[in-house]
Amino acid sequence: xxxxxxxxxxxxxxxxxxxxxxxxxxxxxxxxxxxxxxxxxxxxxxxxxxxxxxxxxxxxxxxxxxxxxxxxxxxxxxxxxxxxxxxxxxxxxxxxxxxxxxxxxxxxxxxxxxxxxxxxxxxxxxxxxxxxxxxxxxxxxxxxxxxxxxxxxxxxxxxxxxxxxxxxxxxxxxxxxxxxxxxxxxxxxxxxxxxxxxxxxxxxxxxxxxxxxxxxxxxxxxxxxxxxxxxxxxxxxxxxxxxxxxxxxxxxxxxxxxxxxxxxxxxxxxxxxxxxxxxx
Amino acid sequence: xxxxxxxxxxxxxxxxxxxxxxxxxxxxxxxxxxxxxxxxxxxxxxxxxxxxxxxxxxxxxxxxxxxxxxxxxxxxxxxxxxxxxxxxxxxxxxxxxxxxxxxxxxxxxxxxxxxxxxxxxxxxxxxxxxxxxxxxxxxxxxxxxxxxxxxxxxxxxxxxxxxxxxxxxxxxxxxxxxxxxxxxxxxxxxxxxxxxxxxxxxxxxxxxxxxxxxxxxxxxxxxxxxxxxxxxxxxxxxxxxxxxxxxxxxxxxxxxxxxxxxxxxxxxxxxxxxxxxxxxxxxxxxxxxxxxxxxxxxxxxxxxxxxxxxx
Numbered sequence: 001x002x003x004x005x006x007x008x009x010x011x012x013x014x015x016x017x018x019x020x021x022x023x024x025x026x027x028x029x030x031x032x033x034x035x036x037x038x039x040x041x042x043x044x045x046x047x048x049x050x051x052x053x054x055x056x057x058x059x060x061x062x063x064x065x066x067x068x069x070x071x072x073x074x075x076x077x078x079x080x081x082x083x084x085x086x087x088x089x090x091x092x093x094x095x096x097x098x099x100x101x102x103x104x105x106x107x108x109x110x111x112x113x114x115x116x117x118x119x120x121x122x123x124x125x126x127x128x129x130x131x132x133x134x135x136x137x138x139x140x141x142x143x144x145x146x147x148x149x150x151x152x153x154x155x156x157x158x159x160x161x162x163x164x165x166x167x168x169x170x171x172x173x174x175x176x177x178x179x180x181x182x183x184x185x186x187x188x189x190x191x192x193x194x195x196x197x198x199x200x201x202x203x204x205x206x207x208x209x210x211x212x213x214x215x216x217x218x219x220x221x222x223x224x225x226x227x228x229x230x231x232x233x234x235x236x237x238x239x240x241x242x243x244x245x246x247x248x249x250x251x252x253x254x255x256x257x258x259x260x261x262x263x264x265x266x267x268x269x270x271x272x273x274x275x276x277x278x279x280x
Numbered sequence: 281x282x283x284x285x286x287x288x289x290x291x292x293x294x295x296x297x298x299x300x301x302x303x304x305x306x307x308x309x310x311x312x313x314x315x316x317x318x319x320x321x322x323x324x325x326x327x328x329x330x331x332x333x334x335x336x337x338x339x340x341x342x343x344x345x346x347x348x349x350x351x352x353x354x355x356x357x358x359x360x361x362x363x364x365x366x367x368x369x370x371x372x373x374x375x376x377x378x379x380x381x382x383x384x385x386x387x388x389x390x391x392x393x394x395x396x397x398x399x400x401x402x403x404x405x406x407x408x409x410x411x412x413x414x415x416x417x418x419x420x421x422x423x424x425x426x427x428x429x430x431x432x433x434x435x436x437x438x439x440x441x442x443x444x445x446x447x448x449x450x451x452x453x454x455x456x457x458x459x460x461x462x463x464x465x466x467x468x469x470x471x472x473x474x475x476x477x478x479x480x481x482x483x484x485x486x487x488x489x490x491x492x493x494x495x496x497x498x499x500x501x502x503x504x505x506x507x508x509x510x511x512x513x514x515x516x517x518x519x520x521x522x523x524x525x526x527x528x529x530x531x532x533x534x535x536x537x538x539x540x541x542x543x544x545x546x547x548x549x550x551x552x553x554x555x556x557x558x559x560x561x562x563x564x565x566x567x568x569x570x571x572x573x574x575x576x577x578x579x580x581x582x583x584x585x586x587x588x589x590x591x
Binding site: 066136 | 303324325327329330334335340342344346347348365369370373374375
């Protein structure tokens with residue numbers, strides 16, 4: 001990836017992270033940790049790869065994105081606002097009774113959302129269905145999905161893993177947001193899904209391991225997935241929960257908690273300083 | 281002629297399957313759910329998901345977002361009950377165009393026993409916002425119901441049976457989603473039945489007639505949204521109601537009728553159904569008798585309902 005694009009994507013990711021903090025702060029509710037951990041992935045996807053257009057929202061040829069870890073809705077809404085699907089000023093209505101920005105993504109309510117998710121394990125199955133129809137209809141669109149690593153504890157995920165490999169859904173690329181933490185703590189202590197890469201491989205997926213905060217690695221992996229024929233690709237992204245906000249990083253307590261005014265200010269100041277340092 | 285509603289479902293899929301929007305999913309039971317007939321004709325639009333109903337329901341939802349009309353079939357116990365939360369969150373909440381066509385409902389599954397006999401599925405599916413619940417009573421009604429739900433954009437639970445049942449209708453029958461069907465007129469009470477209990481309801485009507493009691497008989501194929509008008513009219517004109525269904529008496533047709541009439545036109549109601557207990561192995565006909573799903577029991581309950589009316 002050329003340096004100029006990389007810098008602009010980094011800046012975009014920092015803006016997305018600021019939005020996440022504002023959404024969760026305004027709602028005094030929501031899931032910042034797992035939103036920040038997959039921000040870099042979504043930024044590369046939406047601002048470099050995905051063929052989506054707010055003016056043609058239901059275009060049958062568009063690429064699809066399914067946030068299987070639906071509780072990371074703040075990052076998706078933030079991205080959709082930056083892409084022009086929803087007004088940026090609406091983000092602060094997140095989770096409010098008079099808002100359409102539901103706690104978990106709703107395909108009927110939020111422009112740009114391709115599938116209702118939130119109940120873990122179901123989004124990846126829906127993504128399989130979309131990819132299957134892409135094959136049937138001989139469309140060139142690609143389907144992307146993001147899974148949480150705690151989500152792998154849901155049996156349905158493995159039903160979907162079997163399905164996607166069985167039907168050779170090479171138009172499906174999934175990411176594992178491998179941040180290692182879930183609500184009750186370390187995933188390996190709660191109920192270990194490890195070794196994850198070996199499991200996906202044994203289920204018949206093409207597996208690529210990347211640093212989930214290195215945009216060049218993410219970008220290269222997406223390209224490799226596009227070139228992989230006959231099997232779906234799982235990009236195992238090694239990530240840091242709460243990435244970009246110092247006091248949230250690697251703290252499972254920030255899975256589903258909103259910052260107070262002081263901590264919100266601190267987070268925004270850190271992200272502003274980061275943007276300043278990028279010099280773009 | 282006797283035909284299982286699942287068999288008519290298979291025939292209907294084959295008949296209407298040329299519509300290229302139709303996708304059929306099955307979880308390793310295609311020879312039992314009869315979706316195999318569609319598979320033979322349109323193999324490219326048939327997907328076996330393996331014994332993985334949760335994934336089947338959510339995948340169906342994903343397919344529906346691509347403009348498809350998706351039929352997802354399994355036994356009622358695995359479709360509605362095992363994958364109930366997928367039906368709720370992936371299909372009903374986003375109001376996607378998925379038809380959950382569940383066969384082998386009720387105790388008439390027979391020999392497989394309680395683990396395979398869904399007696400709670402109407403209650404569960406009926407409680408889901410955006411869901412339409414349909415249970416046809418014979419082969420003709422099934423075929424027309426399949427046609428109707430293809431034309432309807434939204435989630436549907438189609439409850440079908442394993443056991444061959446006698447024809448209720450002739451060729452002149454026209455199915456209308458959401459409309460109850462009066463099969464017999466009468467003034468002394470009304471028997472409201474659904475699915476394979478429509479035949480015993482008609483038989484009960486004949487028995488009652490020999491005893492000088494004139495029963496109205498109504499078939500409710502669309503359990504949700506239920507035809508309130510036909511229920512209120514029956515309550516107003518006949519003053520007593522008996523419901524009959526092959527389902528737990530908790531949450532099914534009987535409950536739905538009580539909900540409407542309790543609010544709109546209270547009259548004595550007795551419910552014929554499975555008395556809040558699990559099924560068991562046995563021959564279907566034998567089990568129906570053992571669990572009181574008979575014309576004779578409908579007659580007994582009819583007299584109790586009428587006696588309450590006289591008080």
